[in-house]
Amino acid sequence: MVAETVIDIEQLSKSYGSHRAVDSLSLQIRRGEIFGLLGPNGAGKSTTILMLLGLSEPDGGRINVLGMNPTRRPIEVKRRVGYLPDDVGFYEDWTGLENLQLTARLNGIGEKEARERAMRLLGEVGLKDAAHKKAGTYSRGMRQRLGLADVLIKQPEIIILDEPTLGIDPKGIDELLALIYGLSREQGLTVLLSSHQLHQVQQICDRVGLFVKGKLLAEGNLEALTRQLLTDTPIVITAEVDRADQQLLDRLAELEQVRDVQSGAEDPDAVLPSSSRVLLQIGCSEDCSDAIARMIVSSGVSLYNLQRKQYGLDEIYRRYFAGGEEHGSKRSKKAAK
Amino acid sequence: MEASVLKRRLNKWRNAVSERLPDGLRKFAGSLSDRDRFDKSNSNPAAFRVLVRKEIADHVRSWRFILLLAIIFLTCVASLYTALNSLQDAIKSEDGYSDFVILKLFTISDGTLPSFIGFIGFLGPLLGIGLGFDAVNSERNKGTLSRIMAQPIHRDDLLNAKFTASLFIIGFMFLALGLLVLSLGLLIVGLPPSFEELLRILAFLVVTVFYIGFWLNLSILFSVRFRQPATSALAGIAVWLFFSFFYDMILNLLSSALVRNNQASTVDDMLNHVNLMLGLSRISPYTLFNEATSTLLMPTVRNLGPLTTEQAYGAIDSPLPFGQSLLLVWPQVTGLIALTLVCFAISYVMFLRQEIRGRS
Numbered sequence: 244m245v246a247e248t249v250i251d252i253e254q255l256s257k258s259y260g261s262h263r264a265v266d267s268l269s270l271q272i273r274r275g276e277i278f279g280l281l282g283p284n285g286a287g288k289s290t291t292i293l294m295l296l297g298l299s300e301p302d303g304g305r306i307n308v309l310g311m312n313p314t315r316r317p318i319e320v321k322r323r324v325g326y327l328p329d330d331v332g333f334y335e336d337w338t339g340l341e342n343l344q345l346t347a348r349l350n351g352i353g354e355k356e357a358r359e360r361a362m363r364l365l366g367e368v369g370l371k372d373a374a375h376k377k378a379g380t381y382s383r384g385m386r387q388r389l390g391l392a393d394v395l396i397k398q399p400e401i402i403i404l405d406e407p408t409l410g411i412d413p414k415g416i417d418e419l420l421a422l423i424y425g426l427s428r429e430q431g432l433t434v435l436l437s438s439h440q441l442h443q444v445q446q447i448c449d450r451v452g453l454f455v456k457g458k459l460l461a462e463g464n465l466e467a468l469t470r471q472l473l474t475d476t477p478i479v480i481t482a483e484v485d486r487a488d489q490q491l492l493d494r495l496a497e498l499e500q501v502r503d504v505q506s507g508a509e510d511p512d513a514v515l516p517s518s519s520r521v522l523l524q525i526g527c528s529e530d531c532s533d534a535i536a537r538m539i540v541s542s543g544v545s546l547y548n549l550q551r552k553q554y555g556l557d558e559i560y561r562r563y564f565a566g567g568e569e570h571g572s573k574r575s576k577k578a579a580k
Numbered sequence: 581m582e583a584s585v586l587k588r589r590l591n592k593w594r595n596a597v598s599e600r601l602p603d604g605l606r607k608f609a610g611s612l613s614d615r616d617r618f619d620k621s622n623s624n625p626a627a628f629r630v631l632v633r634k635e636i637a638d639h640v641r642s643w644r645f646i647l648l649l650a651i652i653f654l655t656c657v658a659s660l661y662t663a664l665n666s667l668q669d670a671i672k673s674e675d676g677y678s679d680f681v682i683l684k685l686f687t688i689s690d691g692t693l694p695s696f697i698g699f700i701g702f703l704g705p706l707l708g709i710g711l712g713f714d715a716v717n718s719e720r721n722k723g724t725l726s727r728i729m730a731q732p733i734h735r736d737d738l739l740n741a742k743f744t745a746s747l748f749i750i751g752f753m754f755l756a757l758g759l760l761v762l763s764l765g766l767l768i769v770g771l772p773p774s775f776e777e778l779l780r781i782l783a784f785l786v787v788t789v790f791y792i793g794f795w796l797n798l799s800i801l802f803s804v805r806f807r808q809p810a811t812s813a814l815a816g817i818a819v820w821l822f823f824s825f826f827y828d829m830i831l832n833l834l835s836s837a838l839v840r841n842n843q844a845s846t847v848d849d850m851l852n853h854v855n856l857m858l859g860l861s862r863i864s865p866y867t868l869f870n871e872a873t874s875t876l877l878m879p880t881v882r883n884l885g886p887l888t889t890e891q892a893y894g895a896i897d898s899p900l901p902f903g904q905s906l907l908l909v910w911p912q913v914t915g916l917i918a919l920t921l922v923c924f925a926i927s928y929v930m931f932l933r934q935e936i937r938g939r940s
Contacts, residue, residue, distance in 0.1 A: 321733075349733055
């Protein structure tokens, strides 16, 4: 059974001056899914989220959240969608409980019920002992967990978390993600979370969308992402041989799956060979280490080492996220002006 | 015990009645809870109330408010002291308004310290600026603004709530202070205020609240515009100092420059000149407030502009009744309210157009 689409974005665009923050983005998220919006800083993730909640107006395109247009009916959308902003803040002189109660009251929940729900949620996120402490004394991780309780108190159908793992230690991240995962599965919540921490977030996401410079480059689970993004050379095989003449290189290049062959240590990660040995870098579309080994051995060359390297997360990360930093700093400079 | 039993019985009756009512009528019977109303409409009536309560609680708990309250309270005591010192002379002098002893408590001083209205005119803006300068930008910097905005409330609810809460506090405070001065004066002087005096004092307090409301709105405007609370506080204080000290000086300079240019002046020219200067000085809320309050508290003030001998001829030398005084300052009060509304409108439009994201 295919679940209904709860968030439907089509050709969404938004510009700040000449800078295109979101560029014809199309995305569908189904009920009960955990979707990870991944991208470097300044990729347009937060802008997209703001438009989903009607807090920012799109320049073009169409958004549909739970069958409503958030630009026209923001109140109804915000009633059913919980949003945890990036680096959430609380009234620091108020206790965690009071902060939650305020949110509940703003959602039209009566005083008594607000207190009950707040206490229950504080228990669920593991802050029961800190309920009566001032929010100003909370640690970063506790603040994020309080934020999660704050989002859940209105009993939303969709929760949108903007960089929920930012600035928490690895153990805290694992706990928070486990909490999000558990809650989503228990209550059938749809979760949209944005992050630039590909490694951590992909553990709990059903699907991931890679978002760079306002464009969605690829979406799907990790394998699909790899297939879509690294179509040119997904696998690199490094062979350490004692000599490499042109004939060997040509014969290797003739193999069906081989895309290109290079000799010499191009890859800085590769182990440096001792002086008499040569490193061959063979880019392949599929794993064909066996054919390569057979080829090298049959042409009378000694093979010392054969290493297969599959491009995965790290490579995706390096290729697409590295460009974002420079981009991000440009924007922050603009903002500083 | 008794009360809870009654309450339970009342609730039972109410439920029984509302069950028998048709759907259309049930709405009017008040059986809809906040939650029902909330679910059924696109607006959120409870949110505004909740926000106002939150703001008032925040203000009252804050150190800033206690400090401001202490300053205002001390100055009031001081001005009352000087007023009582010179009250004896003031009553003896035949200025035609010795009947209004209680009003004099607010307006006279022995020269060492300003009078009550002088203090209020000067320090009131500080109170307004103090309560409003970080209304929006501190929430933005703390990251609470985007969290509140993600709740199902309209954006203007927040701004309205902030304004209403601060104005409520100011109104409450000045009503208390005014009545306190009145009652202390009553205790010390021993003369009860007449009904007219009471009306004049209440009108004075209302005008004061409008005046401080203007400064409150101006500082809220700055808090929407400037990201740093310090910047918006400084901007507010700069405007305050400008109108309290420098505006009159600049007007004097301008006035002397204009007079020097046309040597041969007729009465009409003179009159025009004075009127122009008066008009310019009335741009300042400080002038508006001074004119309005001194007219309200001094019944002998009959006119706020230039008066020719012709016009004064035949006038009866007696204090104005309250209604006439009020009529005289009506333009000033309208001007103050208009200034307040202009500030509010600008901050409203600015806030609605701003993008709220994270802590930026």
